[in-house]
Amino acid sequence: MFAALNRAKCTRMYVGISMFVILAILALGKTTANAEEVVNLYSYRQPFLIKPILKAFTEKTGIKTNIVFAKKGMLEKIKATPGAADAVLTVDIGRLHDMDKAGLLQPVQSKVLEQNIPSSYRHPKGHWFGLTLRGRVIYASKKRVKPGAITRYEDLADPKWKGRICTRSGKHVYNVSLFASIVAHSGEAKAKKWLMALKSNLARKPSGNDRAQAKAIHAGECDLALANTYYMAKMATNKKKKVQREWAKAVYIVFPNQKDRGAHVNISGAAVAKHAKNRKNAVRLIEYLSGEYAQKLYAEQNYEYPLKKGVKTHPLVYSWGKFKADTINLAKVANKRAIASKLVDKVDYNNFSPSN
Amino acid sequence: MAKLDIEKISHSYGDKGVIEYLSLTVEEGEVACLLGPSGCGKTTLLRLVAGLTSLQSGRIRLDENVISDPASGIETPPEMRNVGFMFQDYALFPHLNVLQNITFGFNKPSPEIMAEIQRTMIQMDIVELTDAYPHTLSGGQQQRVALLRALAPLPRLLLLDEPFSGLDINLRVQVREDTLKLIKQMGVTTLMVTHDPQEAMYMADHILIMRNGKVEQGGSPREIYQFPATEFAARFVGQTNILQGIVLSAGYDEVMTSIGPVPCLSMRNLEFGTDAFISVRPESFEIDQNGPFGAKVCTIRYVGQSISLEVEIIDEIGKGHRLKMRVHPNLRVDVGEEIRFRIMPDFVTVIEDPLYD
């Protein structure tokens, strides 16, 4: 009697479990097979930053956008699931370059794109296109660093800054990219010497994010830091967080190397995947992203420098003044990333401790 | 009910052999008892018979059904053997009550079976525990539930692993009696394992003394006690005195030992003049003023139904030999006193040379 009861209960439980599993997969597994016009995006850029732009795109063209965002493993995902993605959005030349090298991108010929984007910020055969620009610059303490006291990345190696510089991890993609540009310009040996000197000037173990460096300057922990341009604007305009506005107030931006090669810049960009199923839509999207409206949104919302000529930067960004950007081919810099990353290991950059 | 045949089985864990080339038979309806010290492979043997451990070599049959025979790839799973197993720790299912435990072996017990179980529960005085859970039961109650659970599906063979070891001594005697009664009433063929000779003697029709994975000796309790084949067997089922000597005459049934000629019931067909060891049970001695042996009393233990004495007897060359003897409790004797006695042949037997193994 008991046994029979038990068995009935168990059977019901098993049926329940299987039903649940199937239903869950059906309910959440919205497959992408669909007749309507779509474009499928793999994005390194955070969706909430481009959602407004994508919405405007859909309204204008009737093309629906599907997006999935990730920072790691995207290249592998594109490789493993050919045809799943039509276009890729990145925030960094490095990823575009890696994907291009892996043969995952396809050439695009587009009059619109050629017109909108300066040739130095797009692949010669149209494998990828830059959309916005940002600089990796020096944040200096208003209190303790006189204007003109530092003008070049190379100056960071000057012993006078001993114990006064903060950076985030030397392995962070932003720093690796900057170091790679130094390698590209000065060669590995010089870059290594420079990096060693920079390390010996550090005030603390490399850590935190870009904002944390401004915070450290504000707190008096250090006087100089490496950071991206747009973080300055994001902190200065932060409505809710008064402290961040104060961090921003404590520092000013130094665009390095204005008298020679220019400040190191990086791009956010887009590319069409090799096995794109909706190639036409993907191209239309990238064209749209390079267009007036999208570029304006990029500039206003994320404080980046739009690449389309004639599109204004955010007033705050504008107030920092014009700067000369390094014109070196970005693919060349990207090529040196592995070397730069190894240099960080060789000089043991992240293992800094104030006592040594 | 069935007859169990175990033929030349061996089993080892890793390279440590636990059972070596062992054979035994349990006749239909018989209660057989494996007796041996712990670690001699008794429990493994039971698990092999039940199919809980797979057999490595040899053959096990229940009547004509071969249930284990690795050579021909036969290995009936335990649930198809219809063998009842009562574990040393009872292994009652803690999440089921007493009745659920007992009827566990049935898909849907018929009303007749339920009535039958009910009757047996009354007989065993556990009927009021029907809805109780195992952890609320006393040791004796748990034992009875476990026994009934093993017997309820009317197994062809019942295996009992140290069935009384979890009980305290006072309880043990009663439970032993009840268990034996139930087993005999059902007539189930039983193979039981124990390290307690008293228990084995009480329960078994047939005792198998096990040592190092082998059966050292098999026989009825009387045979084992009266005619132990080895010193190990002799000592395992009780106290004994081992003496060395020479067979005087095959027909004459006497062994010449250092303390003098000792009459002996079983000579194991030894030739005249051969060296022999004999086992002399403490019961073999009879106090007799005119007896051929004289000895000095060393210790006295009065235990009610008998007196255990340890005496020293001096042989011809002046060497002392200690002997244990059990005599009638009416004897009055003091330490240091000289007594005279003779040896009755009934509990004296020639054993295998203890140096032989």
Next chain:
Amino acid sequence: MSAGAGLNIVAFPRRLAKRFQVDFWTIGTLLLALFIAAPLLSVSYLALQPSGDIWHHLLTTVLSRYVITTIGLMLGVGIGTLLIGAGTAWLVTLCRFPGRRIFEWALLLPLAMPAYVVAYVYTDVFEYAGPVQTLLRAIFGWESSRDYWFPEIRSLGGAIFVMTVTLYPYVYLLARVAFVQQSVCILEVSRTLGKTAWQSFFSIALPSARPSLIIGVSLVLMEALNDFGTVDFFAVETLTAGIFDVWLNMNNLSGAAQLAVVALCFVLLLLWAERKSRSNQRYFNTSTKFQALPSYQLRGIKMLCAVSFCLLPIGFGFIVPSCILGYYAWGFYEESISRDFYSILSNSLVLSTLSATLSVVAGIYLAYAVRLKDNKLLKSTARFASIGYAVPGAVLAVGVLIPMGKMDVFIQGFLNNTFGISSGLFFSGTITAVSYGYLARFLALSYGTMEASLMRITPNMDGAARTLGLGPARTLKRIHIPMIRGGILAAAILVFVDTMKELPMTIILRPFNFETLATQVHQLATDELLEESALGSLSIVAAGLLPVVYLSRTIRDARPGAGK
């Protein structure tokens, strides 16, 4: 009871069926384990590809530091979680002191806290510019960091601290299940032999709970090893940090896979060493007598010590971080509550339930099959399948992508060629891929818990059920599953809560337009918007809370026979 009505058995066809079932468990285990281990095997396959001069570079520069840091982290976190987990479990199970009933479940709370969120929060509090140091500077008039010493939170020590206070519940949970289910007899025996409560803890309770403790600690160690979020934020260079560096900065996936395999060998070595040291001992309940647990009333200083010993980990692992998060969330409510918050929440809940169900079913099947067959090959296969937990999630996700992508391409091609249908991606385009990834990642949690639970059931229970005519499957259903209910729930909830928090695999394997609470939190947190992500973090915590509390209650009642 009359004789002679015994069943007539051993009919030929049934024996044949029986034979088939033997294969069902063995082959089933092998297939299932292979299926679950496929991502791991893909990672190993990647590791076989040439990786250039990466090893020369690593060996001459950072590898030794990676290894030393990793060992340091594992040692610190291992010892810390063992002390806290086993100690608190013992206290709340066998001692009486004020608040014990609350501590019972509250000690599990940090389980719901993602370690990387705790890392963010503590950095905010303890760094140079944070409130603590600012206050100290204000009080003592120090000018800069050169004037005083303060422990650096962004350090190995900081990582050990954060991981210890967030991961100890694994050990606590398993230890508590073990102590509660532990037959009280052995404890009593040792007490009657004249040992104090303290001595019997060390000489009896601890050793007999050892398998559970080992499994708990090894789960913690695997988690510490696979963690990227915390070590990255603290700039602690473990093997995992190295894996990501080689993979992403040096664009060298096979080199990264090789490092991951090295890390795996670490774990295998540990497990092997533990097994060796335990050799052939097995721990089962020595008796089936279950009685009320004894309890020692603590008073005075002992009571205070017990209370603070329980309070501290909860404070650091849960109360402090959630208060700070609550404070942030309060100020940034509007920013964080998005329109599709509820659909995101339901995504998380459904996915976690799905993942818990799959892992537990697979865990029970494998653990029971291994117990049933007692076969070394099966045991090591199952163990290997459950070792995916030690691999960083993102790397394992790449391992999932490869077989899934292959199957997708195959199915697509097949449908296209035979029916002319152009289909979407069956697996990688749906949550199947994520669920599969979770299974590969979290099997260790359920398998380990199941293994520990089953180990506490004496094999005589199996024997009893089998000789009473039940096959292996029905024995599992009627004996083991009811008896290890507590363990099953523990496993289910561990997986549930871990899936809620899981990030790297979700991000890589999810379908288009799919968000969970964790990905939402991550988005904001990576954009350095900790405050905006606070509400999301809190909802992860909240969603984990209910099951955690429920779990604790179930464990209390999980003693066989208790409460009946």
